Amino acid sequence: MAGxxxxxxxxxxxxRGMSHDSLRDMIPAMVRRLxxxxxxxxxxxxxxxxxxxxxxSFEVKPGEALGIIGGNGAGKSTTLKLLTKVxxxxxxxxxxxxxxxxxxxxxxxxxxxxxxxxxxxxxGAIMGMPMQLIRERFDDIVEFSGISGFIDTPVxxxxxxxxxxxxxxxxxxxxxxxxxxxxxxxxxxxxFQGRAFGxxxxxxxxxxxxxxxxxxxxxxxxxxxxxxxxxxGQVALHGTPKDAVHAYLQGxxxxxxxxxxxxADSLGIQIKSLIGPEPQSVQSGGTFACRVxxxxxxxxxxxxxxxxxxIVDAASTRIMYEVTFRTLDVHPVRAGVFSVxxxxxxxxxxxxxxxxTTVWHDQRQVFIQGPNRIIxxxxxxxxxxxxQLNASATGGG
Amino acid sequence: xxxxxxxxxxxxxxxxxQLTQRDxxxxxxxxxxxxxxxxxxxxxxxxxxxxxxxxxxxxGGNMAPSLGxxxxxxxxxxxxxxxxxxATISLLSNASLVTKIYFPRExxxxxxxxxxxxxxxxxxxxLLLVGYWMGFHWSLQLLWVPVLIVLLLLLTTGLAFLFxxxxxxxRDVKYILQVLLTFGIFFTPVLFEPTMFxxxxxWMMLNPLSPxxxxxxxxxxxxxxxxxxxxxxxxxxxxxxxxxxxxxxxxIAATLIGMIAFRKSASYFAEYY
Numbered sequence: 001m002a003g004x005x006x007x008x009x010x011x012x013x014x015x016r017g018m019s020h021d022s023l024r025d026m027i028p029a030m031v032r033r034l035x036x037x038x039x040x041x042x043x044x045x046x047x048x049x050x051x052x053x054x055x056x057s058f059e060v061k062p063g064e065a066l067g068i069i070g071g072n073g074a075g076k077s078t079t080l081k082l083l084t085k086v087x088x089x090x091x092x093x094x095x096x097x098x099x100x101x102x103x104x105x106x107x108x109x110x111x112x113x114x115x116x117x118x119x120x121x122x123x124g125a126i127m128g129m130p131m132q133l134i135r136e137r138f139d140d141i142v143e144f145s146g147i148s149g150f151i152d153t154p155v156x157x158x159x160x161x162x163x164x165x166x167x168x169x170x171x172x173x174x175x176x177x178x179x180x181x182x183x184x185x186x187x188x189x190x191x192f193q194g195r196a197f198g199x200x201x202x203x204x205x206x207x208x209x210x211x212x213x214x215x216x217x218x219x220x221x222x223x224x225x226x227x228x229x230x231x232x233g234q235v236a237l238h239g240t241p242k243d244a245v246h247a248y249l250q251g252x253x254x255x256x257x258x259x260x261x262x263x264a265d266s267l268g269i270q271i272k273s274l275i276g277p278e279p280q281s282v283q284s285g286g287t288f289a290c291r292v293x294x295x296x297x298x299x300x301x302x303x304x305x306x307x308x309x310x311i312v313d314a315a316s317t318r319i320m321y322e323v324t325f326r327t328l329d330v331h332p333v334r335a336g337v338f339s340v341x342x343x344x345x346x347x348x349x350x351x352x353x354x355x356x357t358t359v360w361h362d363q364r365q366v367f368i369q370g371p372n373r374i375i376x377x378x379x380x381x382x383x384x385x386x387x388q389l390n391a392s393a394t395g396g397g
Numbered sequence: 398x399x400x401x402x403x404x405x406x407x408x409x410x411x412x413x414x415q416l417t418q419r420d421x422x423x424x425x426x427x428x429x430x431x432x433x434x435x436x437x438x439x440x441x442x443x444x445x446x447x448x449x450x451x452x453x454x455x456x457g458g459n460m461a462p463s464l465g466x467x468x469x470x471x472x473x474x475x476x477x478x479x480x481x482x483x484a485t486i487s488l489l490s491n492a493s494l495v496t497k498i499y500f501p502r503e504x505x506x507x508x509x510x511x512x513x514x515x516x517x518x519x520x521x522x523x524l525l526l527v528g529y530w531m532g533f534h535w536s537l538q539l540l541w542v543p544v545l546i547v548l549l550l551l552l553t554t555g556l557a558f559l560f561x562x563x564x565x566x567x568r569d570v571k572y573i574l575q576v577l578l579t580f581g582i583f584f585t586p587v588l589f590e591p592t593m594f595x596x597x598x599x600w601m602m603l604n605p606l607s608p609x610x611x612x613x614x615x616x617x618x619x620x621x622x623x624x625x626x627x628x629x630x631x632x633x634x635x636x637x638x639x640x641x642x643x644x645x646x647x648x649i650a651a652t653l654i655g656m657i658a659f660r661k662s663a664s665y666f667a668e669y670y
Contacts, residue, residue: 014668081667085499088664105497113423125415126498 003098003177003209005060005083010092012053012078012233052078053233055092060178060226065210067220067241069248070230076213079230080104080182083211099128101176103200107167112156116147116166119155123170137173144199145169146192165192172199179203179210217245217314218351218376246374249314249354267305268298269332271357271370281376282346288375292340292357294332301333307359309342314352314374350379402656405501413504413511420483420512435519438479442471446588465532466614467588472524473610474587476517477553478578483509484557485574488565492670502663503656506561510553528617538616541623545612548648552605555651558659565669566662586610592635599634605647608640 053075060066068076081087082094084102109126110119120141124134134141142148145166147158155163181200197219204210204223214220220227220241227244229237237247276290292309308324325331325340332338346353357370406413424434446467484506488495491505525533564570582588584604591601591611601607615621615636627636 086495086497086667102498105493108493108497111419111423113426114419118419118422122415122419125412126494126500128409128412128500131411 002062003096003100004062005058005066005178005209005211006093006095006097007056007058007079007083008093008095010053010056010079010082010089010094011051012075012082012087013049013090014052014078015049051233053082053089056228056230056233056235057092058226058228058235058238060209060211062209063207064226065204065212065224067224067227067244068211068213068230069215069217069220069227069244070236071248073232074230075233076230077182078233080180080211080213083180096178098177099175100178100180101171101174102127102180102182103168103171104180104182105167106171107163110155110163110167113154115154116142116151116158120151120166120170123167127171127174129170129174133173133175141166141169141173144172144195161189161192168192168196172196176203177208179208181210181212181214217248221245221352221376245314245352249374250372267359267361267368268301269296269305269307269359270294270368271307271359272337274355274357274371274373277344277355277373277375280374281378283378284350285345285347287343287345289341289343290355290373292342292370293337294339294359294370295337296332296335299335301331302361304361305359306361307331308357310356310358311344311348311375312354312356314354320348320353346375346377348377350377352376398657398660399653402501402503402660406503406507409501409504412500413508416504416508417511417515420508421515424512424516435516436523438475439468439472439520439524442475442582442587443468446471449588463532463618465528465618466590468524468531469533469613469617470587470610472517472520473549473613474582474585474606475520476513477549477606478581479516480510480513480553481557481560481574481578483513484553485560485564485571488561488666489568489670496667496670502666503558503659506557506659507554510550510557514550532618534620536616536620538620538622541612541616545609545616548644549606549609551648551652552609552644555648555653555655558655559651562659562662562666565666590614592629592633595631595633602640602643605644605651608644611636612641612644 056075056079058066068079070076078087080102082089083096084100084104085094088094107123109123111122114122120138121131121134125131142151145162145168147162147166150158150162155166158166179200200210201223210223212220212223224241227239227241228235229244229248237244271292271294273293274290275293277288278290279288282288294307306324306326308322308326310319311321312319321344328342330340332340353375354372355375356372358367359370360367443464447464450463450467487505487509488502494500495502495505524531560570560574564574584601585606586601586604587610591598591607594601602611612623615627616623621627621636623636623641624638625636626634626638629635
């Protein structure tokens with residue numbers, strides 16, 4: 001039977017605080033609920049309730065892989081828990097047809113006092129794997145995990161990496177008809193991650209429907225055919241992975257820039273647009289170009305105002321590279337519109353990066369984010385792993 | 398709904414076996430006393446009963462100790478109390494599973510009950526080995542024992558389901574259970590017989606555990622059939638077949654109510670940790 005995932009108009013209500021936790025507190029709460037009109041319907045919020053998901057719908061058919069991205073608290077994990085039946089929707093339908101394999105909390109069922117071997121059977125059973133299949137796959141699972149030497153050691157003596165590897169190895173041998181993945185792409189060391197990713201890719205390639213939640217946006221772009229951006233429990237965008245990732249990264253930056261606008265005048269400089277980068281997808285070690293257009297609104301730019309670009313790793317939000325226009329000798333000082341052309345050599349590992357423009361006051365700690373853009377870096381064999389970027393610029397005021 | 402639950406349970410029988418094995422392994426792997434632990438609580442209860450009976454008998458009462466009766470009833474009580482204790486906390490002690498992975502949640506309290514049952518089987522085997530000296534004899538009436546054990550299992554399962562889900566929603570339930578079990582032994586004919594209350598004996602039988610425990614004593618020690626009314630020489634009713642029917646009805650009703658209440662609230666378990 002072909003698997004299928006349907007999420008139809010799902011709403012999920014949660015309580016903000018702890019609900020009554022002891023019988024003693026329950027009696028007054030019940031009395032309160034007896035009052036006319038106090039009963040909450042499925043469409044209303046009681047005091048302290050909030051919607052974790054609001055009218056979320058999607059469908060995943062065989063051959064499709066849906067990515068779900070969004071900030072913390074946007075409702076990603078709630079969506080997955082509704083799919084795996086750990087939670088039930090307040091309204092709407094969440095249904096999976098076919099045997100679902102969930103790569104979520106892959107070592108949740110491990111008991112520290114039991115050996116790796118015993119835990120493989122226990123965790124397998126918890127994930128709904130038939131005993132027969134676990135027995136058949138046992139050697140494969142142990143080999144995939146790469147910890148065969150420790151399989152009879154109690155799991156409490158495992159490192160967290162070994163724990164996760166064994167858990168993933170079990171989950172990866174589930175033979176599911178629907179695959180649900182939550183943030184397990186970052187398990188173990190680089191070598192194991194590569195193997196785990198390869199395994200997931202082959203499952204996706206086999207045509208079973210897949211739902212992936214991840215903060216590793218480049219992986220989402222690589223694996224998914226479709227993507228949903230969640231924002232405060234609602235679908236902000238449903239489209240191609242690139243569009244969704246783009247909107248997500250724009251959104252996170254956009255929030256900052258509106259906040260800064262109030263003080264933008266005080267700096268006397270505004271960055272109006274960022275054109276490029278061209279090409280948007282560049283090989284490791286290749287160069288790309290972009291143009292920054294802005295306006296000096298003050299009659300003279302104060303001494304301590306700086307301007308520049310930052311390149312941030314989209315997955316880890318780590319800053320990879322920063323350069324100020326002053327160090328590139330293109331710092332505009334006169335009133336009027338200016339434009340700066342930058343050429344940057346992308347000595348970056350494959351992945352998605354965000355190029356941000358910023359104006360700031362060196363001493364008053366005022367940072368104002370300008371427009372930002374996504375750059376995709378694809379791998380070449382030549383890239384050796386140093387992150388020394390080189391930028392050159394022309395133009396200015 | 399009952400049919401759905403039973404089907405779900407049948408489909409997850411392998412998980413159930415794994416969880417029961419886990420509970421048993423963990424209980425014995427690092428326990429110093431090992432399997433002797435399975436005998437510890439019944440032996441303690443029996444000793445307490447004997448001391449009580451000897452004390453009353455020497456005070457002039459007619460409570461002569463009957464070791465066999467106390468032993469089998471203590472055994473049944475130890476199973477009930479142990480199973481209730483483990484099953485009630487089973488959802489909380491498996492919190493990491495319930496909040497993350499879906500499976501029929503019924504397997505958690507059931508695995509606790511069965512793990513306790515394996516413990517009790519060791520106790521029962523020991524009891525039967527030394528049974529000859531305690532007044533157990535072979536007779537056709539022993540066929541009642543499995544029936545009574547099934548009734549005990551039904552009652553335990555129903556109550557365990559109710560307490561397990563109640564304990565998730567209200568964390569003080571396990572303390573209430575402790576109090577109930579501590580004082581319950583005074584309201585259940587474990588260390589004494591209901592006939593000691595003469596004409597009020599039948600009120601003692603309102604406790605659904607009483608007919609089961611008394612039934613075990615009557616068949617194993619007194620070798621009487623449970624299908625006939627038994628009256629004491631003084632004319633008080635010791636046993637009536639209606640007691641058995643009452644225990645069966647309460648046991649089945651408890652199981653059905655427990656299963657339905659558990660399943661209805663199971664959808665919200667993950668939100669209450």
